[in-house]
Amino acid sequence: DERExxxxxxxxxxDQLAEKESALVAQQKLVQEIREELNFVKESETSLSKENKTMSTQLNELRLQLERLDYDNKEGGITIDILKEQNQDLTNELEELKKTIENIKAVQKDLSAEDKEKKKAEKMAMMMAQFDTGAFSEKEELLRATLAKLDTIDTDAAVSTLTAEDITTLRRQLAEGQQQVRELMDKLLVSQETSEHHERRKIETEKRLSALEAEYEELLEKTIHDEETSNVDVGDSMADYKTKLEAQYAAKREAHLREMQDLKQQ
Known part of the structure; x- marks a missing residue:
């Protein structure tokens, strides 16, 4: 019995030992799995920590960029406001220049019409002054005396009282009168052609002056547009452009005005 x-x-x-060994093996396997899972978790944690640091750095950089963009946006807004004010000033100045040019054109037009009539009267007076009024009056008196003498002749007998000298004088005076009339007509024709030539030159000069004024306005507007679309200082650069343009415009305009003045003096 004891043996049994x-x-x-x-x-x-x-049996218990076998069960314990099996349980131990299972526990060891579980421990191994837990260790592997723990290592995986540690590695994942390390990787997540690195990613977190990287994302934190990127986030800080994005914040800095956002702050810079916000600052640049504010600076851009201030710059735009300044450019708008400068553009408005330049626009007002351009309008004033246009009004000045229009006033100059109106004054030139009025002066041109007035000078035209004045010069026409002066040329006629000058042309008439070129005639020898004394000689003309003397010849007129002689012609009148001869005509008066002819008026007293109403018969054939009276005609015979005319001397050869009287007839010669009458013919000569008639010929001289006709010659003076022809000379006067020729001078009037030459004066008219000269006046028309001067008028054409004057119109051409006025057209060139108008074209110059239009070119000045176009260059001024183009300069303003270029300055608005560029990054340079509008005030300083525009002042330089304006000075150069005004100098060129003044020089050309003075030359055209001198030419017009020469035409008027002719």
Whole structure:
């Protein structure tokens, strides 16, 4: 009986030992799996920590960029306001220049019409003054005396009282009168052609002056547009452009005005 109990007890212990060994193996396997999972978690944590640092750095950079953009936006708004004010000033100045040019054109037009009539009267007076009024009056008196003498002749007998000298004088005076009329007509024709030539030159000069004024306005507007679309200082650069343009415009305009003055004096 004791032997059987011992064997039974041994078998039970053997079974328990086997169960314990199996449980131990299972525990060891579980521990290994937990260790592997723990290592994986640690590696994941390290990777996440690195990614977190990287994202934190990127986030800080984005914040700095956002701040810079906000600052640049404010600066751009201030610059735009300044450019708008300068553009408005330049626009007002351009309008004033246009009004000045229009006033100059109106004054030139009025002066041109007035000078035309004045010069026409002066030329006629000058042309008439070129005639020898004394000689003309003397010849007129002689012609009148001859005509008066002819008026007293109403018969054939009276005609015979005319001397050869009287007839010669009458013919000569008539010929001289006709010659003076022809000379006067020729001078009038030459004067008219000269006046028309001067008028054409004057019109051409006025057209060139108008074209110059239009070119000045176009260059001024183009300069303002270029300055608005560029990044340079509008005030300083525009002042330089304006000075150069005004100098060129003044020089050309003075030359045209001198030419017009020469035409008027002719």
């Amino acid at each position: 109990d011992f064997l039974r007890r041994e078998n039970e212990l053997t």
